[in-house]
Amino acid sequence: MTANSPYAITSGLDGGLWFAEYQHPHVARISTYGLVRRYEIDPDGFAERLCAGPDGAIWFTDPVENRIGRLASDEKLAYVKLPNDKSGPTGITSGPDGNLWFAEHAGDRIGRLSPTGTLTEFSLPKGAGPGEIVTGSDGNLWFAEDKGNRIGRIAPEGDIKEFAIQTPGATPGGITAGPDRNVWFTELATDKVGKITPDGAITEYPVPEKGVPLSIAVGSDGNLWVTMARSRLIVRVSTEGNFSVFRAGETTVPGFITAGSDGNLWFTEPNGKIAKLSTSGALTEYVVSKPYGD
Numbered sequence: 001m002t003a004n005s006p007y008a009i010t011s012g013l014d015g016g017l018w019f020a021e022y023q024h025p026h027v028a029r030i031s032t033y034g035l036v037r038r039y040e041i042d043p044d045g046f047a048e049r050l051c052a053g054p055d056g057a058i059w060f061t062d063p064v065e066n067r068i069g070r071l072a073s074d075e076k077l078a079y080v081k082l083p084n085d086k087s088g089p090t091g092i093t094s095g096p097d098g099n100l101w102f103a104e105h106a107g108d109r110i111g112r113l114s115p116t117g118t119l120t121e122f123s124l125p126k127g128a129g130p131g132e133i134v135t136g137s138d139g140n141l142w143f144a145e146d147k148g149n150r151i152g153r154i155a156p157e158g159d160i161k162e163f164a165i166q167t168p169g170a171t172p173g174g175i176t177a178g179p180d181r182n183v184w185f186t187e188l189a190t191d192k193v194g195k196i197t198p199d200g201a202i203t204e205y206p207v208p209e210k211g212v213p214l215s216i217a218v219g220s221d222g223n224l225w226v227t228m229a230r231s232r233l234i235v236r237v238s239t240e241g242n243f244s245v246f247r248a249g250e251t252t253v254p255g256f257i258t259a260g261s262d263g264n265l266w267f268t269e270p271n272g273k274i275a276k277l278s279t280s281g282a283l284t285e286y287v288v289s290k291p292y293g294d
Helices: none
Strands: 006-011 017-021 026-030 036-040 050-052 058-062 067-071 077-081 089-094 100-104 109-113 119-123 130-135 141-145 150-154 160-164 172-177 183-187 192-196 202-206 216-218 224-228 233-237 243-247 257-259 265-269 273-277 283-287
Touching: 006 050, 006 257, 006 265, 006 273, 017 050, 050 089, 058 089, 067 089, 089 141, 100 130, 109 130, 130 172, 141 172, 150 172, 172 216, 183 216, 216 257, 224 257
Parallel strands: 089 130
Antiparallel strands: 006 017, 017 026, 026 036, 050 058, 058 067, 067 077, 089 100, 100 109, 109 119, 130 141, 141 150, 150 160, 172 183, 183 192, 192 202, 216 224, 224 233, 233 243, 257 265, 265 273, 273 283
């Protein structure tokens, strides 16, 4: 990884793309025309995952300092400390109930946090290891358990149901709400992409080339788009499970991916770049390893 290495990415309510930097205490914004602005956060921690909150702020998890961070539109920074040591907050999303929902990977819990700071935690079985989390079209929160090899569902009121993945040791990673009302996820250890229906039926689709499917997002074309960093591929998946492969090039390392307000897919590269990908496969890369001004 390089200095100012882009990590997680999300689409902001302001039309920009917001990303975390793995090696530096920054949350940054890149406009859809490629201009970058950085915001400093507490240097004692860092942003693991981030999302746009219902209040217009950018919210992020900080597993180093065991807390949830909030970066407001006026650049004010605030944190909510988690009550249990070493909870390991990772994935975070804006819920259907106006709250922030996040996964505690080390603590085997799902957290619910109101924009005003009221925290509620829900326990999972020991060894679940919840990571990414997303709001489904059914009004529930869905999360990937990479240690438990399950996909979990939690209602806004806190009722939890878990569904085992058929393939042992699949290690579910990225997760997103699909355009077909199902939830889609990647399997880090098996080179597969999975689909789970609202009632818990799982279908797995082998990716046509090996390379560790990592992150997944829905494109403006109604397909799922998957990054495969190890093989430098971007894979498009239809809701019927048909695949198209796009070769990104020898210097492109696809990381986390999200849909932009401009109809393109945007993904991070740990070698200091942010990339924009059209649904027809046209790739544009922006070097962000040095500071820029908006």
